[in-house]
Amino acid sequence: MNPSELLPSEARERFRAGLNVPTAGWSAGWAQANLIAVPREQAYDVLLFAQRNPKPCPVLDVTEPGEFASSIFGGDLRTDLPAYRVFEHGELVEETTDVTGWWRDDLVAFLIGCSFSFEAALLEAEVPVRHVEAGCNVPMYRTSVPCRDAGALGGPLVVSMRPVPAEQVATAVRVSSRYPAVHGAPVHVGNPAALGITDLGAPDFGDPVEVRDGEVPVFWACGVTPQAAVMASRPPFAISHAPGSMAITDLRDSTLLVP
Amino acid sequence: MNPSELLPSEARERFRAGLNVPTAGWSAGWAQANLIAVPREQAYDVLLFAQRNPKPCPVLDVTEPGEFASSIFGGDLRTDLPAYRVFEHGELVEETTDVTGWWRDDLVAFLIGCSFSFEAALLEAEVPVRHVEAGCNVPMYRTSVPCRDAGALGGPLVVSMRPVPAEQVATAVRVSSRYPAVHGAPVHVGNPAALGITDLGAPDFGDPVEVRDGEVPVFWACGVTPQAAVMASRPPFAISHAPGSMAITDLRDSTLLVP
Numbered sequence: 394m395n396p397s398e399l400l401p402s403e404a405r406e407r408f409r410a411g412l413n414v415p416t417a418g419w420s421a422g423w424a425q426a427n428l429i430a431v432p433r434e435q436a437y438d439v440l441l442f443a444q445r446n447p448k449p450c451p452v453l454d455v456t457e458p459g460e461f462a463s464s465i466f467g468g469d470l471r472t473d474l475p476a477y478r479v480f481e482h483g484e485l486v487e488e489t490t491d492v493t494g495w496w497r498d499d500l501v502a503f504l505i506g507c508s509f510s511f512e513a514a515l516l517e518a519e520v521p522v523r524h525v526e527a528g529c530n531v532p533m534y535r536t537s538v539p540c541r542d543a544g545a546l547g548g549p550l551v552v553s554m555r556p557v558p559a560e561q562v563a564t565a566v567r568v569s570s571r572y573p574a575v576h577g578a579p580v581h582v583g584n585p586a587a588l589g590i591t592d593l594g595a596p597d598f599g600d601p602v603e604v605r606d607g608e609v610p611v612f613w614a615c616g617v618t619p620q621a622a623v624m625a626s627r628p629p630f631a632i633s634h635a636p637g638s639m640a641i642t643d644l645r646d647s648t649l650l651v652p
Numbered sequence: 653m654n655p656s657e658l659l660p661s662e663a664r665e666r667f668r669a670g671l672n673v674p675t676a677g678w679s680a681g682w683a684q685a686n687l688i689a690v691p692r693e694q695a696y697d698v699l700l701f702a703q704r705n706p707k708p709c710p711v712l713d714v715t716e717p718g719e720f721a722s723s724i725f726g727g728d729l730r731t732d733l734p735a736y737r738v739f740e741h742g743e744l745v746e747e748t749t750d751v752t753g754w755w756r757d758d759l760v761a762f763l764i765g766c767s768f769s770f771e772a773a774l775l776e777a778e779v780p781v782r783h784v785e786a787g788c789n790v791p792m793y794r795t796s797v798p799c800r801d802a803g804a805l806g807g808p809l810v811v812s813m814r815p816v817p818a819e820q821v822a823t824a825v826r827v828s829s830r831y832p833a834v835h836g837a838p839v840h841v842g843n844p845a846a847l848g849i850t851d852l853g854a855p856d857f858g859d860p861v862e863v864r865d866g867e868v869p870v871f872w873a874c875g876v877t878p879q880a881a882v883m884a885s886r887p888p889f890a891i892s893h894a895p896g897s898m899a900i901t902d903l904r905d906s907t908l909l910v911p
Binding site for chain 2: 433436445452
């Protein structure tokens with residue numbers, strides 16, 4: 394079956410069984426979410442970081458300590474994503490498809506909007522989405538733009554990049570700006586160097602994609618940003634999704650649309 | 653001088669000197685904000701309550717513990733509002749025009765959007781705003797609609813009410829919905845009983861206003877909601893603005909507008 398036609402519960406079942414692939418293009422029309430889970434003691438800093446950096450960190454839901462489901466995610470947050478990253482003091486200690494053994498009673502999970510949610514709308518407006526065409530992960534880059542700090546948490550803005558034909562840039566901005574809960578309008582259009590990105594061919598997360606003649610690289614704020622803050626700020630413990638391997642929620646993309 | 657023409661800094665100076673009046677209609681074009689300040693230990697619950705109840709609690713800014721200014725409020729949060737309420741274990745212990753003596757080193761202040769910000773846009777669209785015409789405070793009501801709990805914090809949704817001529821209700825909805833950061837579209841139109849409000853003439857906060865023949869009562873989520881949650885949930889200590897006596901910020905209303 395085409396992954397784009399799977400219901401969220403069906404997609405989650407496959408990931409629970411061990412399938413490990415990026416989720417771009419999966420369960421079309423259903424919102425995907427970034428995951429960052431930290432102990433309750435660090436949760437205020439994460440929530441405040443999100444409040445102060447709403448473009449990269451639009452919070453869709455926050456769990457109670459120790460819980461592993463959410464009102465927008467009927468599955469099990471410990472097993473139903475394709476892949477996870479576990480951090481201790483900012484160091485990646487494991488990448489795995491199941492974090493049941495790592496989950497703690499005091500963990501608070503944040504589900505953060507993902508730009509995959511506006512890709513269907515881009516395609517409908519006939520704006521091509523290269524990484525979906527290519528069947529790979531979206532390229533993501535750490536920038537030189539700092540986020541606003543919150544308590545012990547700080548770090549760089551992370552962006553995702555999609556090459557857009559020059560004549561369609563305005564359409565891409567207009568369409569994505571209607572989805573503020575999933576990063577909204579681009580943070581930058583056209584000049585990677587202005588963001589401190591020296592080589593588009595070497596993303597920090599995900600896969601490189603071709604930028605063709607006549608195309609402009611367009612950059613959106615990315616939900617990997619809190620993960621980069623965890624790596625920069627070294628809280629004692631954190632679990633995140635593996636970049637591009639999202640939580641597929643029970644929320645319709647259309648509910649995130651503003652008029 | 654007409655209060656609507658005062659700059660935020662000029663308005664704050666008058667309040668600092670002791671003037672105690674509701675701020676509806678003051679400093680036209682500048683955003684006003686609700687204030688709720690709690691000790692750092694309770695701050696996560698307040699921030700999570702706001703995240704889970706975004707209609708009544710759109711957070712504009714959060715201070716560092718002990719600070720009494722903010723990036724959007726150049727004045728002194730302890731003196732520059734017309735009036736404050738001080739709560740201990742949910743009980744109102746003082747209403748005063750200066751809380752310098754009550755401020756604590758661990759207090760975190762939340763500035764929350766206020767529906768006064770879209771009143772200028774309503775007036776521009778020729779929708780009358782009765783409490784501004786009457787020169788009184790907006791009527792506010794505790795409803796029977798519960799908010800979503802967050803940790804120890806829970807309570808009822810509080811709403812503000814504006815009577816709108818029936819033929820202009822759609823305009824009022826359309827105009828206010830463009831301001832999601834200051835409560836956005838109404839939460840209810842037309843039937844006070846559906847919100848558990850038995851007598852429009854007896855608001856829980858603010859002043860009653862006349863509802864004329866051919867007018868429909870329209871209800872917007874209100875930033876007094878976190879204050880009602882404090883009264884219902886009895887955290888050890890909290891400071892709020894007095895309902896209707898807002899913090900006048902250095903943020904332009906227009907920056908809160910979505911396209």
